[in-house]
Amino acid sequence: MCVSKGMCVTIHNVFDDKCQNIMISCLAANKKRLGDYMIEMKEVYKIYPNGVKAINGINVSIHPGEFVYVVGPSGAGKSTFIKMMYREEKPTKGKIFINNKDLGSIKEKEIPYVRREIGVVFQDFKLLPTLTVFENVAFALEVIGEQPSIMKKKVLDVLDLVQLKHKARQFPDQLSGGEQQRVSIARSIVNSPEVVIADEPTGNLDPDTSWEIMKTLEEINNRGTTVVMATHNKEIVNSMKKRVIAIEDGMIVRDEARGEYGIYD
Ligand SMILES: Nc1ncnc2c1ncn2[C@@H]1O[C@H](COP(=O)(O)OP(=O)(O)OP(=O)(O)O)[C@@H](O)[C@H]1O
Numbered sequence: 380m381c382v383s384k385g386m387c388v389t390i391h392n393v394f395d396d397k398c399q400n401i402m403i404s405c406l407a408a409n410k411k412r413l414g415d416y417m418i419e420m421k422e423v424y425k426i427y428p429n430g431v432k433a434i435n436g437i438n439v440s441i442h443p444g445e446f447v448y449v450v451g452p453s454g455a456g457k458s459t460f461i462k463m464m465y466r467e468e469k470p471t472k473g474k475i476f477i478n479n480k481d482l483g484s485i486k487e488k489e490i491p492y493v494r495r496e497i498g499v500v501f502q503d504f505k506l507l508p509t510l511t512v513f514e515n516v517a518f519a520l521e522v523i524g525e526q527p528s529i530m531k532k533k534v535l536d537v538l539d540l541v542q543l544k545h546k547a548r549q550f551p552d553q554l555s556g557g558e559q560q561r562v563s564i565a566r567s568i569v570n571s572p573e574v575v576i577a578d579e580p581t582g583n584l585d586p587d588t589s590w591e592i593m594k595t596l597e598e599i600n601n602r603g604t605t606v607v608m609a610t611h612n613k614e615i616v617n618s619m620k621k622r623v624i625a626i627e628d629g630m631i632v633r634d635e636a637r638g639e640y641g642i643y644d
Pocket residue numbers: 427428429431432433451452453454455456457458459460
């Protein structure tokens with residue numbers, strides 16, 4: 380019923396009083412949706428098998444559509460925090476929900492399905508060197524058995540978004556670092572995930588190229604995708620004025636709506 384607020388307004392204009400009830404139910408539905416979290420962690424701890432306590436009691440909620448930077452000194456637990464979101468690492472204790480799904484209760488064989496809802500971007504791109512740009516992005520769709528004609532359209536659409544359609548036939552080693560990272564971003568979003576998680580995506584890139592990557596991630600976020608990004612890039616964090624979660628010794632020590640990087644290296 381309540382497709383959007385805009386639809387309710389249209390109905391309201393046409394049906395006047397009768398719409399009031401519809402509006403009320405729309406607001407209730409929207410409220411419920413606003414209360415949902417894209418990512419939620421409750422009392423999460425991670426102790427690695429060697430005894431390192433990487434995460435020490437984290438509680439956090441991230442709404443759909445947010446852009447969140449994760450900052451903190453080296454070894455603070457940022458990557459561990461992020462890896463637990465896409466089930467690369469399991470928490471030792473506590474609960475993690477992605478899009479209201481309890482990651483602790485999913486079976487091993489269901490992990491690939493959950494991962495499809497989450498796009499991941501790495502510092503070192505992780506492209507397959509023997510595949511072209513097109514094939515690297517298409518690979519994410521091939522594994523889910525997408526039809527070739529739909530696959531082609533989806534791949535070309537995301538390559539267009541990252542402005543690399545003209546490089547579709549190139550191999551990764553024929554691209555610059557920034558272009559390779561844009562291919563990896565295209566790959567991360569080709570399944571239309573609700574969340575993109577990036578661990579230092581600009582870590583290997585020069586300042587200008589880092590900004591290009593940020594603009595691409597911002598564009599993806601503007602289209603409604605939640606973005607969580609761990610970074611050591613002070614300039615970017617301070618300029619973008621997004622939510623900043625600072626982690627130290629496996630704990631959240633700061634969580635600000637329009638935050639700053641802080642005093643880390
Ligand atoms: N697989 C692992 N096994 C054991 N200890 C680990 C493992 N991965 C990370 N650690 C340890 O957990 C702690 C947190 O590491 P993590 O990689 O999450 O930090 P980080 O904040 O991402 O650091 P950086 O900024 O250097 O990337 C560190 O003490 C690290 O040595």
